[in-house]
Amino acid sequence: MANAYLPGRAARLTALSLGPWLLIGCPSDGTTTSQSGTDSDPTSTTTSGTTDPEITTTTGEPTTVAPTTGEPTTSTTEPAPAVCGDGVVADSEVCDDGNDEPDDGCDKSCQKTAAVLWTYTHSGAAGEFDTINAIAIDPTGKIILAGIEGVAPNDSDMLLIALDPDGTELWKKTYPDANGLPNFFSSVALGDDGTIYAAGTEQVMKDVNAPVVRSFDPDGNEGWTFIEPPADMLGGTISGLLLEGGKLYSTGAESLSDKSAQLVVRRHDLATGEADWKAGTQADFAYASGNAIVKTEGGVLVAGLVQDEDYQTRPLLVVVDDGGAIVSAEVEDHPGGAWYDAEAIGAAGDIALIGRRRPEGVTGYDFGLRRVGPDLAEQWTDIYDHEFLYGTGNGVAVGPDERIFASGFHVAPKQFNDVFGALYAGDGTRQWTHIYNNDDIDLYDEGRDAAWGPDFLVLSGQVNVLGEDGNVWVRAFKAD
Numbered sequence: 001m002a003n004a005y006l007p008g009r010a011a012r013l014t015a016l017s018l019g020p021w022l023l024i025g026c027p028s029d030g031t032t033t034s035q036s037g038t039d040s041d042p043t044s045t046t047t048s049g050t051t052d053p054e055i056t057t058t059t060g061e062p063t064t065v066a067p068t069t070g071e072p073t074t075s076t077t078e079p080a081p082a083v084c085g086d087g088v089v090a091d092s093e094v095c096d097d098g099n100d101e102p103d104d105g106c107d108k109s110c111q112k113t114a115a116v117l118w119t120y121t122h123s124g125a126a127g128e129f130d131t132i133n134a135i136a137i138d139p140t141g142k143i144i145l146a147g148i149e150g151v152a153p154n155d156s157d158m159l160l161i162a163l164d165p166d167g168t169e170l171w172k173k174t175y176p177d178a179n180g181l182p183n184f185f186s187s188v189a190l191g192d193d194g195t196i197y198a199a200g201t202e203q204v205m206k207d208v209n210a211p212v213v214r215s216f217d218p219d220g221n222e223g224w225t226f227i228e229p230p231a232d233m234l235g236g237t238i239s240g241l242l243l244e245g246g247k248l249y250s251t252g253a254e255s256l257s258d259k260s261a262q263l264v265v266r267r268h269d270l271a272t273g274e275a276d277w278k279a280g281t282q283a284d285f286a287y288a289s290g291n292a293i294v295k296t297e298g299g300v301l302v303a304g305l306v307q308d309e310d311y312q313t314r315p316l317l318v319v320v321d322d323g324g325a326i327v328s329a330e331v332e333d334h335p336g337g338a339w340y341d342a343e344a345i346g347a348a349g350d351i352a353l354i355g356r357r358r359p360e361g362v363t364g365y366d367f368g369l370r371r372v373g374p375d376l377a378e379q380w381t382d383i384y385d386h387e388f389l390y391g392t393g394n395g396v397a398v399g400p401d402e403r404i405f406a407s408g409f410h411v412a413p414k415q416f417n418d419v420f421g422a423l424y425a426g427d428g429t430r431q432w433t434h435i436y437n438n439d440d441i442d443l444y445d446e447g448r449d450a451a452w453g454p455d456f457l458v459l460s461g462q463v464n465v466l467g468e469d470g471n472v473w474v475r476a477f478k479a480d
Contacts (some may be wrong), residue, residue: 084110103434105478114421114434115478117456118167121463122472124149124174129470130159131462134188134241135395135451136196141165143453145460145474146188146198149174156182158200159472160220165453167476173220177202183212187241189248191270194218199238199250202227211238211252211264213273226273230255236264237289240302240341244295246270251290251302254280259309263288265302265320277324282306283316283331290318292342294351296374298322303339303353306331313338315355317376330376334358336365341449345398345426349374352404354393357383367391367408367420371428380428384420386410391420395449397457399479402426405457407447412437419447419473421459436475438463444470455479 082090085108089095100108105115124130128150136144143163150156157174164170177183181203188198196216201209210230215223230236234255242249248268255261262280269276282288285306292303299321305313315337319327336358345352350373357368367384384391391410398404404424409417412435419436438445443464451458457477462470 082110084108112432114423114432115480116434117476117478119476120163120167120169120472120474122161122172123465123468124151126151127468128153128156129462130472131446131448131470132159132161132460132472132474133184133186133200133448134198135449135458135460135474136188136190137451137453137458138190138194139454141454141456142170143451143458143474144188144190144196145472146185146200147448147460147472148184150469151176154182155180156184158183158185158198158202158214160185160188160196160198160216161472162220163474165456165476167474171220175214175222179203179205181206186237186239187250189241189243191243195223196220197241197243197248199241201237204229205233207235208233209235209237211236211250211254213238213241213248213250213268215273224271224273226268226275228275234258239304240290240292242293242295242300248273249293249295249300251293251304253287253289256282259286261287261289263290263302263304263316263318265290265293265300265318265324267324279320279324279326281318281326281329283318283329285314285331288316288329291338291340294342294344296344296351297349299327301342301351301376303342303355305338305355312336315339315353337368340392340394341396343396343398345371345404346402350379351376352396352398354396354406354408356392357381359383359385362388364388364390365392367393367406367410367422369393369396369404369406369422369424369428371404371426382424382428382430384410384422384430384433386420387413389413394447394461395451397450397452399452403431405450405452405459407450407459407461409446409461410435415442417444417446419445419459419461419463421447421450421457421475421477423457423477434459434477436463436473438465441466445473452479 095106103116132145132147134146145161149159157176161172162170183202185198185200199213202212204210213226236254238250238252240251253261254264262282264280266275287307290302290304294301302318304316315332317330339355353370356365370381371379389411393408395407421434423431445463446461448461460474463473
């Protein structure tokens, strides 16, 4: 699952759908980690000495053997100095694969890196803005991508793409709006039978968005469509989708006035898409939005943000029970922060949250990843600050061993956004990071979502290409 975006580079889709006064996301930064061993201390063994005179008595004259004195003998065993690139992993090296290729799992400094398997790109025929906002992978490794394809400067279509585990395109389909107005997918989920559920936003009249959930068969053929007319024709969106325990849930936002909106949660009938129930809250702020949804014991947790009348955001967590009643709405007192994706982690009910953080005394936003317990208590938080510039985390996926794969972007010096991905151990240790920038244009390259396959990881988003605006960009990595 992933948050939604505008077909206008860095602006978030939910922001556009609810009006220009809504939240605008900011870029972020980065850090790198390295692991090293400790050289063993050299050990020395020294032998030296002088033999005393020996006196031997015979039947003849006494014979005296003169003393002998030898030079001390020394034997020293020391480890050979580490030579990065010789293919031998020394104590001071994390890895050594015998080359200096940075994208094969080990770099020229013998530090661990992401091992790239393949990269897939797509540019729509119109050469407008195209991106992938969400990824879902089935148990066989089949990859479903959901996003947007630009068809005109002010028009876009919903986009679905299916890939084999090796990155080969199986099929690609777009779904135009009947009125010739913009629409897009922001989230996707897969049923056990291969049914695809995708959610997003569709304009029902110019500049009036409606929340949409659609079903498709495994080949992308259309099934049912749920679309809810926006309240008072002001607008609504869906940003997060969850299929768990045979139940389909969605979350997003709904405008209440031109300067206020509420977070919305729905549970949908799998057979028709219609809402079994709908709940909403502003959490005592002017604006609230849900960006991701996770199943919990007895209900669901929605991660998102609130925004006050001064356009200042804060992270928001909302708990909704199985009957659709809002149990709690917790706003963190962290100005500038927000949560954009969430996923369950471990058997104890923990949750991984990703978004942006603003460290105290710092003006810029940074990529932020947090693990919380079932009581939402913080276990650890990692903030990635690249070159003291901006960054944001957009998507998160959790592996069977509790490792966490995260995606987002940061701003590099003298550049705009660069794709950023990071792999973490369950305890928050950052194992490697990956950065991609299209050097030809240095514009808005972003990671939008992350997913965990059977034995590989997938990062999706877009890169800007000269003369083509945003292009779909998908990259797979080894999971080891």
